[in-house]
Amino acid sequence: MSISGRVWKFGDNISADNGIIQYSQVPDLGSFDVPALKAMLFVLIDPDFPAKVADGDIIVAGSNFGHHSHPHACVAMKASGIRVCMVESTDSAFIRKGLNNGLPIVPCPGIARLVETGERLSVDLAAGVARNQATGRELTFRPYCESMLQVWRSGGLAPALRERVQQARIEGVLP
Amino acid sequence: MTMGQSVVQKIVARAAGRDRVEPGAYVTVTPDYTCCQDISWPARKRIMEEAGVTALAHPEKLVMVVDHTTAAGMGSAYHRNHGEMRAFAARHGANFFGPGSGLRHQVLLEQGFARPGGLVFSDEPNIASIGVVGALNIAVSTEVVVTSVLNENWMVVPRPVRFVLTGKLRPGVQIRDLAQIIIRDFAETDLLSQSCVEYEGPAIAGLSLDERQTLLACTYHAGPDTALMPLDDKALAYARERAKGREITVFRPDPDAVYAFEKTYDLSEVEPMVTIPPELHTVSPIAGVEGLRIDQAAIGTCANGRMDDLRAAAALLAGRRIADHVTMYITPGSREIYAQAGREGLLSIFAEAGATVLAPGCTTCWGYEGVLNDGEVGLSTHQMNYHGRNGSRLARAYLGSPLTVAASALTGRITDPRSAFAAREVAT
Numbered sequence: 001m002s003i004s005g006r007v008w009k010f011g012d013n014i015s016a017d018n019g020i021i022q023y024s025q026v027p028d029l030g031s032f033d034v035p036a037l038k039a040m041l042f043v044l045i046d047p048d049f050p051a052k053v054a055d056g057d058i059i060v061a062g063s064n065f066g067h068h069s070h071p072h073a074c075v076a077m078k079a080s081g082i083r084v085c086m087v088e089s090t091d092s093a094f095i096r097k098g099l100n101n102g103l104p105i106v107p108c109p110g111i112a113r114l115v116e117t118g119e120r121l122s123v124d125l126a127a128g129v130a131r132n133q134a135t136g137r138e139l140t141f142r143p144y145c146e147s148m149l150q151v152w153r154s155g156g157l158a159p160a161l162r163e164r165v166q167q168a169r170i171e172g173v174l175p
Numbered sequence: 176m177t178m179g180q181s182v183v184q185k186i187v188a189r190a191a192g193r194d195r196v197e198p199g200a201y202v203t204v205t206p207d208y209t210c211c212q213d214i215s216w217p218a219r220k221r222i223m224e225e226a227g228v229t230a231l232a233h234p235e236k237l238v239m240v241v242d243h244t245t246a247a248g249m250g251s252a253y254h255r256n257h258g259e260m261r262a263f264a265a266r267h268g269a270n271f272f273g274p275g276s277g278l279r280h281q282v283l284l285e286q287g288f289a290r291p292g293g294l295v296f297s298d299e300p301n302i303a304s305i306g307v308v309g310a311l312n313i314a315v316s317t318e319v320v321v322t323s324v325l326n327e328n329w330m331v332v333p334r335p336v337r338f339v340l341t342g343k344l345r346p347g348v349q350i351r352d353l354a355q356i357i358i359r360d361f362a363e364t365d366l367l368s369q370s371c372v373e374y375e376g377p378a379i380a381g382l383s384l385d386e387r388q389t390l391l392a393c394t395y396h397a398g399p400d401t402a403l404m405p406l407d408d409k410a411l412a413y414a415r416e417r418a419k420g421r422e423i424t425v426f427r428p429d430p431d432a433v434y435a436f437e438k439t440y441d442l443s444e445v446e447p448m449v450t451i452p453p454e455l456h457t458v459s460p461i462a463g464v465e466g467l468r469i470d471q472a473a474i475g476t477c478a479n480g481r482m483d484d485l486r487a488a489a490a491l492l493a494g495r496r497i498a499d500h501v502t503m504y505i506t507p508g509s510r511e512i513y514a515q516a517g518r519e520g521l522l523s524i525f526a527e528a529g530a531t532v533l534a535p536g537c538t539t540c541w542g543y544e545g546v547l548n549d550g551e552v553g554l555s556t557h558q559m560n561y562h563g564r565n566g567s568r569l570a571r572a573y574l575g576s577p578l579t580v581a582a583s584a585l586t587g588r589i590t591d592p593r594s595a596f597a598a599r600e601v602a603t
Contacts, residue, residue, distance in 0.1 A: 091368045092331050092400045093300075093314065100317055107199075107369070123352035147199040147329045148603075157317060161226040166234070166326055175230045 001153070003083045004122035004133065005056040007115045010045055011060035016069035016094060019044055021076045025160075037076035055081030059123050062087070062112050066094035066105065074101040084123050086111045086130055099148060100157035101115075108141035108142075123148060179429025181335035183371035186311045186426060190294040198435070199369065206313075207293035208236050209322040211251070214243035215298060216260055220318045223439045230267065232326040237269035238288055240330025244543060245536035247274070269323075276537040280304045280392065280477045285511050287417035291406055292424025296322040299559060300395035301477045305387040305461055306403040311371075315403060321343045329515040333371035333400045337434040340378035342443035344380060344544065347593035349487065349565035350481055351556065351576035354393035355448040359458035362439075369399035370435060373428070374404050378442050384413055385483035392477045396455050396558065409516035445479040447591055450574035452560040456593050461579065461591045470551040472497070472530075473539040474577050475506025479556035480535075482515055487582040491595055492528040498587025504537045507542045530584070534562040542566050554583050 017023035021040045025032050042049040066073060066088040074097045077085065085095050085098065085105040087163065090166065098105035106123070108130055119132040128143030154160035168174040176452030178194055180188070188196045190204035213220060216239075231237060238259050248252030257274060270283050280302050283289040289305035289312075300314035313330050315322065320501065322328045339358070344350065362369050379387070387404045392404040394402040406425055413569050414423060447461040474480070474488050485507065497503050505525050507513040513535055516522050525532055539545035540557040547553050547566030553573065557565065573589065582595035 013341075045485050064368070089365045089368055091365075091398070092333075093316070095317065095331070096315060104302055142199050142201060142331075145203055145205045145329055147327070148201055157321065158225055161222065161228075161324065164321075165226050165228055169323065174232055 001126065002122050002124045004120060005058040006054070007058050007060050007119050008049075008053065009060040009112070009117045010042070010062070012088070014045070014061055014066065014075035017113050018068070020066060021057070022074040023070055023072060024091040026072055027054060031077045032072065034075065034079045035074055037069055038080050041076045041080050050080070053080050055083055058123070059085040060087070060111055060115055060121070061085065063089040065090045067091060069094045069097055071097040074098045074103050074105075078090065078103040083127075084109050086121070086123060088112055097152070102152065102156040104144065104152055106135050106141060108139060110139050112161045114139050123153065178433050179431035181373055181403070181428045181432040181434065182309065182426045183311060183335050183373060184432075186294055187332050188290060189328070190425060196355070199334050200332050200510060201329055203327055203329050204294060205327045206236065206296045206322050207290070208238055208283070208288045208295045210238040210240065210283060210295055210302065211319045211323070212243055212279055212298060213241040213256055213260060214366050216256055216324035219317070219320050219538050220263070223324065226324075226428055230325050231324055234268040234327065234491040235270070235575070237323045238272070239264050239269055239284065240276060240282050242276070242278045242536040243273045243541065245534040245538065247358065247369045249295045254579070255432045257348055263364040265310075275534045275536070276478065277507075277511070277512055278477050278537065280388070281509035281512065283310075284308065287419055287421060287510060288424050290418050290421060291411070291414050295405050296328060298460040299309050300401070301392045303395055303401045304392040304477060306391045307400065308410055309403060309406040309482040310378050310573040311401060311403065331369055331400070334369055334435045335432065335524065336367060336370045336372050338374050338535075339376035339437060339439040340374060340442060341376055341439060342378055342447060343381060343584050344442045346447050347578060347591070347596050348447055350382065350389050350447070351393070353442070353445045354390050354478070355450050355574065356445060356449070356456045357394065357440070358396045360408070360454050362456035365398065366436070371397040372399045372402040373434070374395075374402065379405060380407060383483050384410060385499045387535060388481060389478055389484070393558065407563070417442060422566055445514045447576060447579050447593065449579065449589060450560055452571045452573060455560060461589065464589050466572065467573070467589045467590060468552065468587060469501060469554045469573070469583055471545060471547060471553040471555070472501055472580050473506070473535070473553065473555035473557065474580050475504070475508065475538060476540045476555075476557050477508070478558055479577050480506055480508030480512065482512055484556065484577040486519070487518050487577045489524045489586065491578065491581040491592065491599070492530065493524045494583055495528055495590045497529045497584040500560065500583050501587050502545070503584045504533055504539050506533045506542040507535050509535050511596050539565055547572065554580055554589060556580055
């Protein structure tokens with residue numbers, strides 16, 4: 001199961017709370033105000049981004065992506081149609097926040113040199129291969145393991161848990 | 176040729192049921208325990224209910240601790256939450272530790288849940304302090320729900336990084352000062368991302384278990400996923416005593432284990448440091464902020480709520496009074512520590528000095544108690560210092576060692592503890 005889409009490429013050290021979105025400007029931290037989050041997506045880097053981004057797009061970014069994170073940044077990307085973030089490096093907490101919201105965030109060293117904004121990229125999370133569809137050049141990365149793929153396919157932590165609980169009951173692991 | 180493995184690889188490999196794991200790989204693991212707390216419990220419970228959870232695969236592996244909201248009073252929603260957690264634990268057969276038991280970090284160690292070679296999934300990266308007995312903490316936040324219910328989850332195998340400690344701390348300097356230096360050095364880089372800091376070196380034998388926990392609990396803020404100390408006789412003796420016969424697996428690094436990089440810190444070069452708000456990497460030698468007037472002083476938290484910390488504070492506070500304009504709070508990390516502080520006479524020293532001792536838990540660190548007003552300055556052993564962390568967004572939260580906090584409470588201004596010791600010697 002492969003993801004492919006149009007790339008938006010950004011640089012290094014993009015903070016989740018003051019780069020991907022502006023956490024201090026989120027109107028209500030207690031709930032996810034999706035329209036407000038979408039309206040602030042990457043505007044600190046590209047003020048027109050919310051108008052340009054389309055369903056199925058892919059983010060490519062440099063090192064230290066999404067540091068200082070709250071999950072709101074992941075909700076903003078997912079709700080704006082982003083299918084996957086391919087990055088030079090990020091932290092484990094941000095990968096968890098992304099996947100729990102159905103958005104794979106993938107460390108893939110070298111990705112910033114593989115594609116440019118506007119090119120199409122395909123990503124196979126299970127095989128660990130990213131491919132520039134224009135040039136045919138490929139990079140490998142650490143593939144997601146089966147339990148991560150299950151969360152991704154289900155669309156996030158809550159629906160994945162529901163499926164797993166049902167499965168566990170069928171298998172007799174849970175009463 | 177297959178390279179050797181570090182301790183973190185061996186712990187993850189055991190939890191994954193494999194002979195070896197590669198740093199950076201994603202693996203599915205079975206934890207020895209899952210640990211969760213009260214403040215996020217309503218959200219966790221909601222996810223379980225939505226998923227139709229009616230039973231846990233291994234309820235005996237779930238450790239539920241009330242540490243954020245230790246004394247829920249009239250008008251608070253927290254007492255209801257305590258009751259729901261208690262009822263949930265009773266219904267499912269999970270482990271429950273109510274208000275005043277202490278920080279999860281301490282409960283895991285004192286009750287022997289954190290044991291050498293074990294893996295704990297928790298909702299708190301600073302619980303890496305359990306690395307003092309060679310237990311590995313992996314912070315998963317919301318996913319404590321998954322591990323509580325299913326007894327397994329994914330994790331990335333942290334890249335091993337080695338920090339070598341040499342030398343000996345000088346009088347008036349504490350391991351907390353080194354922790355702030357490490358955060359200064361790494362917090363704004365990705366050098367430690369997805370790593371486990373494995374401490375080594377000749378200085379560790381001279382560090383108490385409390386000091387080791389302070390360092391481990393703070394290391395996360397420098398960027399890694401988790402951290403570990405080596406298992407020496409001192410650590411192993413404590414772990415065995417607390418394990419009460421339960422399984423222990425002693426892992427040591429292979430001689431040819433590969434580390435992403437190595438960094439050495441000489442403890443004899445460390446001096447008292449103060450972290451300046453609102454960032455954690457802006458750390459200054461104390462001379463840079465000496466004399467700044469403070470309104471509140473607080474000692475406690477998962478960084479510095481242990482016996483060593485309380486004894487150090489008491490050594491400066493004994494027979495003295497804190498400045499009239501300062502409010503001082505001291506929080507023992509657990510009920511066990513509270514009791515020991517009582518036996519050693521520390522509680523009366525604190526009371527006579529004008530400080531207030533709070534019930535074991537997180538207390539002032541997130542503003543459950545000891546809330547700062549607009550314009551006020553706090554100096555504490557807390558873990559965070561961003562605007563609004565424990566009170567007004569217009570307050571300023573400075574961080575330092577227990578000795579620095581105690582010395583500053585006495586004068587009402589940020590004070591070098593080395594000068595406070597010098598004054599004490601002149602007076603006596």
